[in-house]
Each structure stands twice: as structure tokens, then as C-alpha cells.
Amino acid sequence: MKLLTVTGLGSFPRRRQTLPGFSLSLGLTLLWTGLLVVLPLTALLLRPWQHGLSPMIHALHDARMYAALRVSFICAFLAVLIDLPIGLLLAWTLVRYRPPGHRAVDALIDLPFAIPTAVTGIALATLYGPGGWIGAPAGKLGLKLAFSPAGIVIALTFIGLPFIVRSVEPVLRSFPKDVEEAAFLLGASGWQRFCRILLPALAPPLLSGAGLAFARSIGEYGSVIFIAGNQPFHSEVAPLLIVMRLQEFNYDGATSIALILLVTALLCLIAVSHLRRSVSSGLVREDGA
Amino acid sequence: MSITLEAFTQYAPRSSRKLLDNIALTVEDRAFVALVGPSGAGKTTLLRAIAGLYSHSEGTLLIDGLPIHDRPVQDRGIGFVFQNYALFRHMTVARNIAFGLDVLPRARRPDRAAIQRRVTELLDLIQLPHLAKAYPDQLSGGQRQRVALARALATGPRLLLLDEPFGALDPLVRRDIRRWLRDLHDRMNLTTILVTHDHEEAMDVADTLVVMQEGRIVQAADASTLNGAPQTPFVMEFLGETLKFPGIVRAGQFVPDNTDIAPFPFEGPDGDATAFIRPHDVFLLPGAGQASVEKRPHFSNGLFRYQIVTAEAAFEMITPTDLSPQEMQNVRVDISRGKIFYPAAASEDPPKPA
Amino acid sequence: MSITLEAFTQYAPRSSRKLLDNIALTVEDRAFVALVGPSGAGKTTLLRAIAGLYSHSEGTLLIDGLPIHDRPVQDRGIGFVFQNYALFRHMTVARNIAFGLDVLPRARRPDRAAIQRRVTELLDLIQLPHLAKAYPDQLSGGQRQRVALARALATGPRLLLLDEPFGALDPLVRRDIRRWLRDLHDRMNLTTILVTHDHEEAMDVADTLVVMQEGRIVQAADASTLNGAPQTPFVMEFLGETLKFPGIVRAGQFVPDNTDIAPFPFEGPDGDATAFIRPHDVFLLPGAGQASVEKRPHFSNGLFRYQIVTAEAAFEMITPTDLSPQEMQNVRVDISRGKIFYPAAASEDPPKPA
């Protein structure tokens, strides 16, 4: 994306685009975006204020909402933290070693994205529940995985993994071989090459993958509610609270929380993109993500 | 630092295709060698092999008499400059240059100040002291090229390997920087191997040219030997514009098929042969034949380019003299400074120089 | 097809920066014009403007006397060859070439057979009849270039615009293809504008050279005018290797600061000035001075290159003669064939030819 320059705002004549079809395609884009994104989000923006400031103020004073947001954010953060090394490891193995079956594994990685979240939720809850294939042995070791925040983290780890792998993989694949060879010839060991050459180059995609996974995770509903336990203040996630408020016929409350969740999610994304920009100092050519 | 290759064969990774085929080459200490050849000839492959970047190969490769893999990379003393520089984009110029020192094991690593000093010294050497803090993406091609060189020089290598380092530069800058490189080579007592596909550049800067074709070395010699006695038509053609005149050798004479071209004495077995000649070695014999000459537009370096039109073909010659109109009529062409190659030579056999 | 630009200024998209500044240029019907200049001079921008690929501009741009945007693209008769070909990768060579015909409105589109015939004809023209079914990714640079040309020619344009079409080719192929292009231009009565940054190429192929610098036209003339009377030092330097000798004009003489260089008569106002000269215009006056001469390694086209070492500086000259050892001692240097520029001329003023 070229940067918008502020210079000469309106100081030059209107220019036509080189290629034909600008108004048509811009019109279609605006119509599509306007109807499907701007319109509903406007409703979300305006609705909490429809009955004055009090619903929002009330929402802002609701300790339970903060608890739910905290659960959502912390679990999403932990899940992303777990996903980062795993995703990097997977991408690395697939791109660099191409072990037998790597194609199949490569295909499997997209599954969490494609499997319906409710199915994920039921499957994970069964798997990690007290009688499940993993839950039972873990229970014997005194580990309670499902129906606790740990369950939420497991579900979100599952959901977020493809985002990390898919953003690192292309960068790793196209990473110039000669740069690594240069480091090798300058005497850097394998570990030094990884830490000093590869990791800095992979940091931006890792971060943007993490940002996406995080944004997706804090809003996740289907796969989480089955395995979460849903105890207020403990394992209740923010989207569930929205549903709960709706169930109470409390639209103002529901939209207030929705708005707060959306705004916080956006703030996190913006923070990530800033972080990403500072990490990629020197890498002027951004990779378009 | 001397390099010896003997019966060296390099296979493509995971295949039995030969990228380098039975290479024999010796590079003396302090020599400046240029590897030239068309695209795909194996120049890069040979250079990388010498750097020890391959492991699956056959034959002998000795650096200073020792097999390359016997020494850890840090002790090999090899500096490598990659075709597109391979700078570390996330590091400043200074950090790029310091990299080879930064990654030394603690015991052997100079202290921060010493590294800093070395970097400053190298930045001065490459005449970019003000760019220490810049990132590679902020540099022009020529500047990047010099940074890559400084990085390769930081650890004090004695062998410098350069893969088409001037590819991206514009012709005028190219000449300057190659002169500067030659200078550096002489001052620092380096052994240098340079890959290029530009024969003029190779001749300008190197002592020895190694001409490669399809994974083999066709000829390795200095510029005047290559010009005076090219081993094969390929070498001749590769090293400059070449005109070809088929003909026949008979009774101590080469008789061109084209009758507007004068036969000339040549000692060799009778049979079909072809004369190869550079445009500037062509002379005219005015009034002696049927061919006519036309002047072509401006040509460089005070030379003139003429188009010679014979009954059978048209070709061009180059000369420093401005021909008068009468010199341009009814000419016969003298190609006696050309080299004769017999058909077989076109493929394999060692040729006889004319 | 004739092109007229007057007071033409092109702004960068979304900014008020001028990419082209007050351009005045006339290209006659059937002319072959080369746009030359260093990277970033605005060559591509000018070419694209002529093609009608920009619209936010000021001033006049007339094609055959009409503003470009007044006619639909199909009726403009312009063929454009992009710097990196911009071939359609998912289409075969034949489909690429046919594209301009395929997209004609049904009423004006030739029938399938006619399109097929035209494609075959063009494939023959570019000497690649066997590659009709190949995809662009399977072609070499030179082949792609010719396909791009064929595609541009398919609709029978009368104006051909080429943006560095030979950039990716190797020097020997380059010469062949540029000759072929010139031939085509003459045979098909085209008007051709070619962008290149190689001045030798431009001089070889074009009738008129337009030298650009920083968005302006510095000089537009034929090769010999440019050589004989460059308007600015920039033109002179850009068009070939140049030596510079600062000095002073006094009493009808140019006196170089370097005493090993002989003063020579020059009619111009007194004051500081610099002599610019090509290495092959330098002559030696043996025995007349203090400078010494060293032979440099082999140089091309039968020429020799010598390094002249004076007390103050060292520089190189080129000559067709092989100097004898005594000619190389105690020489003085004759640069009287050089051009004198006054300091102001370095920036803006029209200079006086020497």
C-alpha cells in the first residue's frame, strides 16, 4: 500500500485514473462494504446510546464484564503465546525439512479454520473432558483441562494455529537462501543464524499472524463455550456475556459490551501493527499483509 | 591463498546431474582470476564450491593445500560477496559489517571498541563513513555492493570470492568500482576470484580469465593469450563481436566461399574450415573487388563502423580511419588476421591457432 | 504519426511533485527517437504520458494534431512495449499476440482465421514460429521481448513506444535485436520512441536522441550534433567516458591548471572554465613535458588504453596506435579537441561550444 501523502491537499486538479473502470469498481466496493460492514457496525456504534448514557455507564461499571474481558484477553494471549513457537516450529519443519507426509500435514493445518466451531467445541470438550482420550489420563495426573480456563486456552490454541503458520510460511519459504549462506560464511553457527538472521525477518509475519489469531480468539464463541465451564468471573468469556445479556433482553447492555469488546480488539490490533512496524525497522518493503 | 581443484565434479542436489564436470584449476596466491561464461555455464556453482557451500561433490578441492571442510568456517579466511549482496535487511550497515566479528566465540571476539574501530575503518575504506546507521534498503545498488564487500572483508579474509558483484550497476559506475576493487586486491594482498558475464570487464580487471561453458573450463589464460590464441570458436565468440567466414583449406591457403574475400596463406590440413575474425581486424583492399561499403551511424571511442556489402552477405567492420568515398567502392576484403577453426573443433578437439 | 508536446508538465499521483517539467518536444512522422538519461530522469514517465497512461497533466500533448484522450484507445494506433514485457503469463504466446485483436468490439474484430493468420505472420516476423503454444514463463528474455513487440504490433500501430526493451538481454543478443528493430521501423513506416539508458545503443539505432535529466529535456539532437556540440557538461558526460581538466580562459587561450597539459586557443570570455574531453580525443606531445605513460591491459576493438601520469593527476586515454617506449616518456598532453564549459553552465545556462 502506498502511503497517503498529505502534501498539497486539494491543491491540484482532479485526476482521472490511468486504467478504466475506476468509478464502477470503487462504486461496487463501496456498496459492498457499506451495506455489509459499515451499516451494521454503525448500528452497533449507535445502539448503546439509544437510551442515553446510562447503559454504557452501567456496562462500564460491571465487574463481571471486566472479568469476562480479562478471561477472554488473557486466554487469547496465552493461546497466542503457545501458538507462536508451535506455529514457527510447524512452518519451519514443513518448509525446511519437507519430511515424508509434509503435504498432508500442510493440508491439516488449515482444518481448525475450516471445521465449524461448534464441532470443534464438542470434539474438544469430549477429548479433554474427564472421560476423554486426553482428559482421562490428564485427570489421573491431577490436571483439569476441560471446563476451566485451561480449556479455553486449548480451544483458542486450536483456533489460532493456522493464522500463525500461514503468515510465517510464505516469508520463510521465500527467505533468500544466500542471506543465510552469507551468515554461514561469516562464521555464524546454526543457532546464531536462526536467532540473528531468520528470527528478525520472521518477526513481522509472526506478529501479524499473532495479531490475527488474537483478534479471532477474543471473539471466539462456538468452540469455547462447550469446553470453557462458563463460570462467571472465572471461565466466562466476553462473547458469552453478550449472549447472556441478550437472553436477559438487555440489548443496551449487550451492545455496550459488544462495542467495548470491538474497540478493545481494535486497540490490540493497532498496538500489534505498531509493534510490527517497530520490529521491522529497516525492512522498508513491508510484505503487504 | 592458493586453490587447487582436480577432477572436481559437482552434482545437483538430489540428482545425478553434473553441474560441474571434471574441473581442473589452480589459482595461485594473490592471483586475480575472473570466471566468465554464458548464463548457466556453472560460474556461480564453481564459486560456491570453492567457498565450501556444497558438500556432495567428487574430486579434490584444496585451499592452501587442505580440504576445505577440514577447517571450521571461521578459520578458512574466505570472504564471499553474493550476486545480489545478501545483506541483512534488519541490520544497519555498521551491524552488517560487524557481523562476522559479532558471531565469533567469546574467547576470540574482539571487544566492542575494537569491533567499532574495525567497522569505522572499513566504512572509510568503502568511502561510506556517513552511512553507518543506514539500512540496506536505503542504499543504492553501488553502495550496497560496497557494504557487502566491507562485510566480507571485516574478518580479514585472504581469499575474496565475488559473484557478479557489478550486475546491478550502471556502466559508468561499474568501471570506477572495478578499478577500486583491483586496487584493494593489490593493496591487501588478496587472492580474488570474480564471476562476471562481461568479458570486457574480466579483461580489464583480472590477470587470468577462466572461460566456462556447460560446467567445464574451456580455457584459462590471460587476456592476450585468449585473444591471440582462443582454444575454441566458443571462446573467440564469447570474448567479443566475431565475424564468421566459411571456406576451405587447400594447398597451404584458406579460400573463403565468399569470392569478395581474399584467400590468404594458412598452414594446416586440407579440408572445410571457418575463419573467425573480429570486426576491427578486417581490412579493405580498395579497387580489388566487387564489394561496396556504407558508413554506419556514429560509433564509440573515435572509431568508425562500416557495413560491407558483398554479393553473398553483408557484415560490419570497425576502423579508426574515416574512409574516403573512393575507398568505399569495389573493395575486396582482407581477413588474413582471422583464426581458422576446423569443424570438429567447434565441439571438442583442441584447435590449431591460425 | 507525429507527436507534439508543449509546455507539458506531469505531476506525481496524489502530490504536486513534477515528474516532467515543462517539456517541449516534437517527433516527426516516421522518426526514430531515443529517450536517454540516467535512472529517474523521467524517461518512462514521458513515454507513458505519450501513451496516454497518465491523465493528470498540464500543457499540450497532441498525437497527429489531436489531444490523446479525444480518441478511444483502439483508434489511437499506439503500440507499447513495457520494460519487463508485461506479457500475460497465463496465455500462450499466440494468445498474447492476438490479444489486441481479440478484444476488438465484435463489429470490427477480424474473424478467427484472420486473427490466426495475423498471429502466424507476426510469429514469423519475430522469428519464433515454433513457440506459438509456449507460455511466457518458458521463454528466454530475448524471446519474451520479441513476443511483447509482436503483441504491440498486432493491431498495426503506427506509433511504437518501447521502454528499455533490451534491459534484460546479454550484450551480443542486444545488438542483433536492435538492428532488427531498426529494420522493422524502416520497413513498416513506424514512428518509434525508444527508452534506454545506454547511450551507445541509442546512438546506434535512433535518428534523434532526447537527453533527459530530472524531468526535463536537456538536449534533443542527432548523435553527431550531440557529440560535436553537447549543450551541457551533463550531456557530454552522459554520452561517454569523459575527462575533466579545470583551468582558466585568458586572452583567447584556455590554460589548464595542470601544467603537463598544453594550453590551447579558445575564443570566449575570460574566467574559470573546465575542459571536457573524451579519452580518444587526447593526444600526446612526446618529449614536450614531464608526464609519463603506462600501458593498461587489453582494451576492445583493437584500441589501446594508456594511463597518463602527471605530477598532479593520473587519467587514461585511448588510441588505435601501439605507442613505442620512447613515445611514452616526457610527454605533454594535447586536449585541444575538448569542449570548454564555464562553471555556470554546469547548472542551467546554454554553453558555448569550444
Add this chain to the structure above:
Amino acid sequence: MTRQSSRITPVVLTLLSYTIIGLLIVLPVALILHEALRQGLHTALETLKDPEARSAIRLTACVTAIVTVINTAGGIAAAWTLTKYDFRGARLLVSLIELPISVSPVIAGLVWLLLFGRQGWWGNWLGHHGLHIAFAVPGIILAALFVTFPYVARTLMPYMEQQGRAAEEAAFLLGAGFWKTLIHVTLPDAGWALLSGILLTTARAMGEFGAVAVISGHIPGVTETMPLHIETLYNGYQSVAAFAMAALLVLVAMTTVLIRMFLERSFRKQHP
């Protein structure tokens, strides 16, 4: 460059990552298939013939098709506009297009309720005129549209960005108009990226649960998509039927993933 010392690392890392994949991804999928086939393949297939199951499958297919078509068309227009032209506000538009990714599915359903629910802005009025959007198929489509909104544009944009504009300009100079350029030049070249975006959209549209759940009303045979029907079945103690349908969705998801992979591979082969 690889020395003997590092021979062991690839093996260890590969084993490690395969184990992780096994535990994290293969196991849940295996569980789904295992549960579905607990009473044999035949029973599993029988459950899919149930009228409500079939109507859920039909509804899902229909919603997916509509959503994919609309978002593909919109995504192409957006990617084209944003990469082939320069205009003010492009950055804002990109952010808007990417926004739905960070919006919780629950909110994605909720926003439509705010507009079209009986308690929403226009729901009552539209209801009086016989137009039912919330708790009817249009609502489900809207929710799925919102959730899958960015994928085509997002996969296309980087690719088109990197394509540059030269091919389009060439086509334009050869006389091709907007549609011809788009259809004959740009899209075929971006084919792989486009298809992969479409497949992502399809997979996500088929599997969407949260957003649809909020606005569906769980009316069997009318507004139950496959994921919702799975929940209904599961809650109705019809575990085999639930997992059979889940397995069906997983198989479709795997198919799309495989198609994507295959396309990518043939694409790489074509443009090395």
C-alpha cells in the same frame, strides 16, 4: 551448508511437530470420525438422510453458495480498486474491509438483529410488510456474509499488489476495456489466490456457528444450518447423527483444503 552435527535436529524437530499436529489437530478430527462411525458407516449415512438433516445440508449449501458469490464479487472489486488505482482514503477502506476479522461472531449476528430484529431499527416495519430477515434465511445469509467478508479481498490484495499494473496497462493500450481486462488478464493470473480466497470463504461460511446461532432461532428444516443442526442433534442425544454430520463437514473442509493445496502446487509448478 548442513554439517553432520545438525543431522539429528531435523529428525527431532519433525517428530516434535508431528506429535503436536497429532495431538492438536488429528486427534479431534479422529474423535469426530470415530464417534460418527461408532455404529458403522451405514448408520452414519442413514442419519444424513433424515429430512431435517437434508434440509440443513440444503440450507447450508444454499447459504454458502450465495455468500461465496457475493463476497467473491465484492472481494474482487475491492482488491482491484485498492491495488490498481491510487486514491485518497484507500487505507481507511482497507481497514474497513479487514475489520470483520476482528469482530466476534456473536457480534456479527447481533449487529443484524439491531437492524432487522423486531426490536431493531427496521425489523418491525419490514415485518409489517411481510419481509422477514431475522430468524429467517436472509438473516443467516447476512450473518455469514459478515463473517466471511474479508477473505477473498485479503487473499487477492497482496497478490494483485505484487502483480503490479503493467499487464492491465498493456491490456488497456491494446484496447481492452475494464471487464475484458479484469476477466481475461487480471483474474486468470490471480487465479490461484482467488480460488484460495473463495475456498476460505466457502469453508468459513459452511462452518459458521456463533453468528448464525444468534440470528437463526434454531427452527429445524427452516433456519438450521449444518453446524446448528449438529448442536440440535447432539442435544437430542443423537450423538451418532451429530458426529456424522460433523464428519461430513470435516470431510468437506478437508476437501477444500486439499483442493487449495493442489491448486497451489500446480500454480507453483506453472510459475516457478
Add this chain to the structure above:
Amino acid sequence: ADYHLLNVSYDPTRELYSDINHAFPAFWSKTNSGDSVVVTSSHGGSGAQARSVLEGAPADIVTLGLAYDIDILAQNGLLATDWQKRLPHNSTPYTSTIVFLVRKGNPKNIHDWPDLIRDGIQVVTPNPKTSGGARWNYLAAWGWALHQPGGTEQSATAYLKALFAHVPVLDTGARGATNSFVQRGLGDVLIAWEDEALLASRDLGPDKFDIVVPPLTILAEPPVATVDRNVQEHGTEAVSRAYLDFLFSPEGQRIGARHYFRPVDPAIQAETAAVFPHTTTFDVASLGGWTRLQKAHFSDGGVFDQIYSH
């Protein structure tokens, strides 16, 4: 078909209404000269279902877990506010109670409400905010605690607080909770609708579960109604009304009993008495009525929220 009816119902009635929907068309066509009718029912947490209807789900009939959820619809003008008077027994065709489902053999020895808050007992019950059944569970516990000697609101709150401290997972609907307990093996005891518990213990796993009926529990009265505005729009007033009447008919009552819902018809009651264990119950009215209870306990910041707030 001539008529399509949508019955929006709550979670544990899936099997019941599946049968009713099969039986009703015959009943209807008998009395209405061959008119055909197809009934679909939708299930979910009672609150969520009420909200769907409120937001526009085209329900002709609502058969929800508690009167309050239908009251909400009435308050929003979807049906008359006196809807509960339109049918016998406060528009409640079946009643139920709240009981405990435990693992086979009752290994944790659970018999009465106090046993639930013993150390180490895990209790499964859904979230009262989203599930009607859960509210009954909650109120059963609340009522039991109030009925204890010296029982006050404070002591009852304390009991509930202790009880929910033993709940490891709050599902959103009654069926979700049953699934957690039955299918995923979570917890030691499930507080459930009697019908839900009987279904699980007799049909799903006779060898896996036992029912424990606490000596004192609540009488759950899930009511039914037609949604006036929708039936008018759909033209289904008569058939909807007939559907509800059918529930009160002997046949409807028998089907209910078959699915472990207690009939209200005394005759059928007698006929099926053997199915239902005996226990003492109190009703919602004795606790103050839905409107008061809802506001005090389940609204935002109510007693239930206080239980969880630290």
C-alpha cells in the same frame, strides 16, 4: 400441507414434542375434515427461545420452561397479558419437579439438598441466566433452604453460594448440562428436570445412573400459549389453539407421561402414578411469583450475580 405450525419450546422437551407433533395432525384432521397440518418445534434454552420469538422468530405456539419467559412476550405485545388464564391449570399441561441424577449406585451417597454441598461433590446445573430449567433448579434449592427451620433469605443465599461453588461448569441450557453429566462424565450429581432425569436414567443408561428424589422440591410448571400476533399473521389461530387443547386431552396427557412429564389431568395422573416417584413440593407462587423472583434473583445484579461477585 394446509397449515404449518412452529412450536418454540425449551430444551428437555425435544422427545416429547417430537411425539406430540406426530400425534396431533391425526387428531386435527379428524375434527377438521382432513385438513393437514405439519408442526415443527424448535428447542433451546428457554430464555434464548423467548428472545428469538421476541425478535421475530415466527412462532405460532410457545411452550417454554417458565411463565416469566412468556410474560416477556406478552409485555411486548405479542400476546395478551392474561394469556395464562386462557387454558386450564394456568396454561400448564404438564408439571415436573426438580430431582437429582447420580451415578449408578449413588457412590457419593447423595440424598438431599445438604449433601450437594459436601466437600468433594461436583454438581452440574446450567446457567440460570440462560436456562429455564436452571432457574427451577435454583429456585428449588432456594425454596428448600427457606423451608428449613430458621431459614431466611440470608441463609438461603448462603446455601446457594455454597451450592454454586460446587458447580464446575455452567452450561447454557438444560440439555447441555445433561450432556456434560451423561456424555462427558462430568460431576457427581446433576440437578435436572424430573423428566430429563427419568429419561436419562431409564432410557439412556439404566445401568449408569440412578435418580435421587429429594424429600422437598419445587413444583415446576412450564406453561404454553399461542402467540397472538403471529397466529393472526399466519392465519393459524384455530389450529394453534387446537394444538394446545390437544396437550390437555387424554392422548396428549398420556404422551406427556410417556416422556416423564407429570400429567395435570387427574385421571391420567392416577393411571400413570407408578412412573413418578413421590415427593413433597412447593410452587413458585409460594416463593413470591415469577415477576418478583426474576427481578430479585436473575436480573442484572440480582442474587445470582451476587453469589458470583467477589
